[in-house]
Amino acid sequence: MSGRIKAAVLASGRGSNLQALIDAARDPDYPAEIALVICNVAAAGALTRAAEAGIATTVIDHRDFADRASFDTAMDAELVKNDIEIVCLAGFMRILSTAFVEAWTGRLLNIHPSLLPAFKGLNTHERALEAGAKLAGCTAHLVTPELDDGPILVQAAVPILPNDTPGDLAARVLEQEHVCYPLALRLIAENRVRIENGRVLVDAPSTETTALINPAPF
Ligand code: GRF
16 A cells, blocks of 8 residues: 555545545555545545545534634645645535645645536536536546636536436436546546646546537437
8 A cells, every 4th residue: 555645535425436536546556545534524424435444534524613714724734644645525515715725736636517617516417407408527627716617637428318307417427427536536646647728638648538429410
């Protein structure tokens, strides 16, 4: 296990993306280990998943702090104390202060359930359905102070089918989140990413990819 980059995951909820990262990191060849999970919610399912995997957990409840800055300072201290090098947000439902984001620039990742820059913010699946979009998807990106706006690392697209409910679509997208997020963390941990003008350039990217057209041509 030694020699791998130490990553932390910040989560507020069920933690299925955390699980995908934990599962990926079980491979000794994966370049990062999930060394710490911080939750701001004591009942978060993410804590159970971390404990089952033998990963250290910390609850830092934002309600115990007078303001965002002091909450973020406490999280930063916990990350630094644990020698964390990369931080992955995975369903972490707090907005981070600019100071925190800047302290972790280039080492702070997020997974968002839309094809950014479309549908930033919450309720992405409802909004994609309302818009009549034919494709939806997810985006793993680096975090910048502006919400859901940082350089894009990995995206996956899925079709929106005629009778989809937001829940159907969420499930289809989530499956791809679990593929994209471990890939994004790998790219950062392997130092294969350069940012130019806010765009990510990946060293030696795989070019095996196909178009997704919905409805399919006939
Ligand atoms: C995911 O859909 C993620 O894209 C969004 O919050 C959700 C978290 O789900 N940021 P989980 O806790 O990882 O299962």
